[in-house]
Amino acid sequence: MAQKTIYFGRFISTPQPVELLIRVGAVLVDRNDGKGVIEKADWTVRDPKDAISKFGVDAPVITTKENGFFFPGFIDSHIHASQYPNVGIFGKSTLLDWLTTYTFPLESSLGNPKSPMYKDAVEPPNPLARANAVYNRVVSRTLANGTTTASYYATIHVDATNLLADVAFAKGQRAYIGRVCMDQPETCPDYYRDESTEETIAKTKASIEHCKSLDPSGELLAHIITPRFAPSCLPETLSRLGALAQEQDLRVQTHISENLNEVKLVKQMFPDQATYTDVYDHHGLLTPRTILAHAVHLSKDEMKLIKEKKTKISHCPASNSALGSGFCPVRVMLDEGLEVGLGTDVSGGYSTSILDAVRNACMVSRHVGYVNGGDSRYNLGVAEGLWLATVGGAKVVGMEGRLGGFEEGMLWDVQEIVLGDVDSRGEGDNTEVDIFGWETWENRVDKWVWNGDDRNVRRVWVGGRLVHERR
Amino acid sequence: MAQKTIYFGRFISTPQPVELLIRVGAVLVDRNDGKGVIEKADWTVRDPKDAISKFGVDAPVITTKENGFFFPGFIDSHIHASQYPNVGIFGKSTLLDWLTTYTFPLESSLGNPKSPMYKDAVEPPNPLARANAVYNRVVSRTLANGTTTASYYATIHVDATNLLADVAFAKGQRAYIGRVCMDQPETCPDYYRDESTEETIAKTKASIEHCKSLDPSGELLAHIITPRFAPSCLPETLSRLGALAQEQDLRVQTHISENLNEVKLVKQMFPDQATYTDVYDHHGLLTPRTILAHAVHLSKDEMKLIKEKKTKISHCPASNSALGSGFCPVRVMLDEGLEVGLGTDVSGGYSTSILDAVRNACMVSRHVGYVNGGDSRYNLGVAEGLWLATVGGAKVVGMEGRLGGFEEGMLWDVQEIVLGDVDSRGEGDNTEVDIFGWETWENRVDKWVWNGDDRNVRRVWVGGRLVHERR
Known part of the structure; x- marks a missing residue:
């Protein structure tokens, strides 16, 4: 039976991009079964026992360590689950040769016994x-x-894609599962593509049905329509996928304007559309529920159209740096009013960690400033990076106001962070975040962001359900 | 009594920048007391027992795990030990305001009770x-x-600097200890500077003597003359430090051309010298034993002079990205014949890990390529990054041929790396490096470089002495 739980201690969140909100208090979560939301929050409570009496509920109390805090779970708005074994394996490639050299062989090996990986x-x-x-x-x-929500790309294979849905659902992660659509023979290898638009649509529908069978509400698990990117799909397929997304009111995810050669390729393949963004718009894929990954090389006109359509952006800084794709101007996009979250883009990105994405977002923003004459206005600070990873991500996946904070009514998708204590002799814990004791809480958060890893993630909950506890 | 040891298993190293040398075999190390070198190496041995008979010595055998290897210890050619508590704390600052806001207050607090940090x-x-x-x-x-050799900046305080020497020597790390010299009232705060050239020289000599008293050979521990950077020293001080380095044949370390505003400042303060590099040359500090950190904005003429003088470069990519300093063109420097190693530059750099510096060096090289019209010739690969971290670093600290590899006569400054095994159900070890089993060894090294951390460092030796074992 679902049980209420009280969480007591330090709560840190970023309600606004430049605001690091640090509070002590308690919250009452109404259930611990994956549907739990914050029933009450009280920021005057200073003792776990007070919490019980204030809330009038005799529920178990979970308390942060003195050198720790609750933080909203991270939202990874762009990750290729199928590419995970290749993290770090990309040599000196850039996007288009990376796809053919490393990525298609691995992805195909999850469904096709004739994949080149098995040769x-x-x-x-x-x-x-x-x-x-x-x-x-x-x-x-x-x-x-600490990733409580992930928007996944799987592969073209229905059985393996459905397996990813099963695994995420069983482990309790909030997940959007994309069966990858690619059927354009000009760009997709014979060993890894759908044979026709009909096949693409039928297989996508099969995966949609499977996700619905697991979670009819779509709250914890849902299918996300996933045309790989414009060049990998027949034009008719793009239109049919757009129509399907509208019919069934589903999320859409794809890639846009990651690499300059890719932008050129799109221009060649879609000569009737003025821009890459127009290609998606023309095919009905530029929706308020669409996540566009990368968006490194958008024109101002494209940004304007994306804003009009309320389409979302997933910024993937580690990937853009590793594959030499360019510098994504996040500050410009935020100033234009676009909604931006973060993605790891495994395995174009080398890390599964959204905290690593926060670091790389901060660094890339400094590169944007540097190439713009040393203009520090482009810089993203730690709070802004964390905001992108939580509140920004919530907007991107269509969960604004339900994920990313500690207000009443929000889902309890939360990570408990613990930092390392250094004693007076310089002995410390086995983590990379060493707190000497004199640091302010703002500075402790800085230190966590720049050196934290999974060792600092003690427990993770999704909808109140404990889904990870550090060994 | 010093004891011989046999090391058996997989050995990986980078004798040349683009060569990842992967061998199975055994080496015999002659002592385990901090002076141990490789007496014999045999790359035909396939069994620990064979090693004992081949070497004709009944020594204990240390074997790598199947999913692991020995790798040369990392050389950190630029790290501010005194700034360690500030890793990750830099906000949106760039070099010059970073120094006054974050760095001088912390450094001074290690010696001055009136430091602003104690207010x-x-x-x-x-x-x-x-x-x-x-x-x-x-x-x-x-x-x-895995850092077996570090070139440290301490602070201006003799007692605290000598304490760093004591600590490094006791823990067995190969270390060069720099008492920081800064006495230019125009740029150094009242609470943190030497009062005169005489004081600077006298205090430097006191620290030199202390290092000599610990290790008269200078093999494991030595002082390194450390004018902070040209703007922080009186011109006479720079000349006197140059003379002192020559007199006592000591290493020198300083900063050069990290940030464009810094370069401008040097031009203003030293109007008689044409370039930043000329300033050091003029004062006798451009020696074959000098390590210049950063070198982001050098002209071709400056590179030529540095090459002529056989002066070394420490590339600090994490710091340059975090402080928005610019993109250091390492490929250009290597092509020009300069000797380059890696530095963490804690706490301009946020991480103590040279593996993180390898990652950032690879990423920055792609940025250099990107801003040069997408030219992939600028890219550094994983082997090149590791080469910079070991063989390159050995050249930079004047230990070429003695550190960075597994050839006979080289010091046993080595780390044992162990990667994570993932089983058929997807269960794995508690590290970020997940090996599924089908990866080649080249790919396993890629995965280590991009996701490895201290959890993958099982044991570390310096001169044959075990100096770290993972808890």
């Missing part, structure tokens, strides 16, 4: 067994890094 | 106790991250 295999390939290992691991690792 | 202190400040905690912790953390 030297001794035993008969078992793609679904591989998918099982990969998907279990990536969901565990993202949870361990 | 709200309740108890009487105890600077040396603080220095003790900070220095113990930073040496432990760098060792835990």
Whole structure:
């Protein structure tokens, strides 16, 4: 039976981009079964016992460590679950050769025994067994890094995609599951594409149905329509996917304007549309529920159109740096009124950690400033990075006001952070975040952001359900 | 009594920038007391017992895990030990305001009870106790991250600087200890500077003597002459320090051309010298034993002069990105024949990990390529990054041929790396490096570089002495 729980201690969040809100108090969460929301919050409580009497409920109390705090769970608005085994494996490639050299072989190996990855295999390939290992691991690792919500790309394979849905649902992560759509023979290899628009639509529908069968409400798990990117889909497929998203009121995710050669390719392949953004708009894919990953090289006109359509952006700084894609001007997009969150973009990005994405977002923003004559207005600070990772991400996945903070009515998707204590002899805990004791709380958050990892994530809850506890 | 040891298993190193050398075999190390070198190496041995008979020595055998390897210890050619508590604390600052806002207050607090950091202190400040905690912790953390050699900046305080020497020597890290020289009233605060050239020289000599008293050979521990950077020293001080380095044949370390405003400041303060590099040359500080940190904005003429003088460069990519200093063109410097290693530059850099510096060096090189029209020739690969961290670093600290590899006669300054195993159900170890089993060894090294941390460093030796073992 679902049980109420009181959380007591230090709560840190970023209601506004430049505001690090640090409070001591208690909140009452109404259930611990994946549907739990904050029933009451009280920022005057200074003792766990007071919380019980204030809330009038004899519920168990979970307390942060003195050198720790509750923080909203991270939202990864762009991650390729199927690419997880390739994190760090990209050599000196850039987007288009990275896809053919590293990515299509791996993705295809989760469903196709004839994938080039199996060419030297001794035993008969078992793609679904591989998918099982990969998907279990990536969901565990993202949870361990504090990611409570993830918008996943799987592969073109229905069975493996449905398996990812099963795994995320069983582990309790809030997840949007995308079966990857790619059927354009000009750009997709024979061993890894759908044969026709009909096949693409039918397989997408099969995956939609599976997600609905697991969670009819779509609150914890839902399918997300996933045309890989414009060049990988037949134009008719793009239109049909747009129509399907509208029909069923589903989220959409795709890539846009990551790399200059990709932008050129789109221009060649879609000569009738003026811009990359127009291509998606023309095919009915520029919706308020659409997440566009990367958006490194958008023109001001494209930003304007995206804003009009209320379409969302997932900024993936680690990936953009690792693949040499360019510098995404997040400050400009925020100033234009666009809604932006963060993505790890595994495995274009090398890390499953959204905290790493916060760091890289801060660094990339300084690069944007540097190439604009040393203009520090482009800089993102730590609070802004954390805001993108939580409140910004909530807007991007259509959960604004329900995720990313500690206000009454919000879902209890939360991570408990614990930092390392250094004693007077210089002995400390086995983490990279060493707190000497004189640091302000603002500075402790700085230190967590720049050196924190999964060792600082003690527990993670989604909808009040405990979904990760550090070993 | 010093004892011989055999090391057996997988050995990975980077003898050339683009060569990842992966060997199985055994080496015999002649002593385990901090002076141990490789007496014999045999790359035909496939069994620990064979090693004993081949070497004709009944020594204990230390074997790598199947999913692990020995790798040369990292060389951090630029790290401010005194700034360690500030890792991650830099806000949106750039070099010059970062120094006055964050850095001088912290550094001064390790020696001066009137440091601004103590302004709200309740108890009487105890600077040396603080220095003790900070220095113990930073040496432990760098060792835990596989740094076997570090070129440290301490502070202006002789007692605290000598304490850093004591700590590094006791823990067995190979270390160059720099008492920071700064006596230019125009740029240094009253609370944190030497009063005159005489004081600077006298205090530097006191620290030199202390290092010599600990290690007369200078092999494991030595003083390094440390004018903070040209703007922080009186011109006479720069000349006297140059003379002192020559007299006593000591290493020198300083900063150069990190930030464009700094370059302007140097031009104003030293109008008679054409370039920043000329300033150091003019004062006798551009020696073959000098380490210049950053070198982001050097002209080709400056590179030529540095090459002529055989002066070394420490590339600090994390710091340059975090402080928005610019993109250091490492490929250009290597092509020009300069000798380059890596530095963490704690706390301009946020991490004590040279592996993190390898990652950031790779990313920054892609930025250099991107701003040069997408030219991938600028890219550094993983092997090149590791080469900079080991063989490159050995050249920079004047230990070429003695550190950075597994050839006979080289010092046993080595880290044992262990990666994480993922099983068929997707369960794995508690590290960020997940190996599924099908990866090549080249790919495993990629995965280590991009996601590895101190959890992957199982043991660390310096001169054959075990100086760190993971808890």
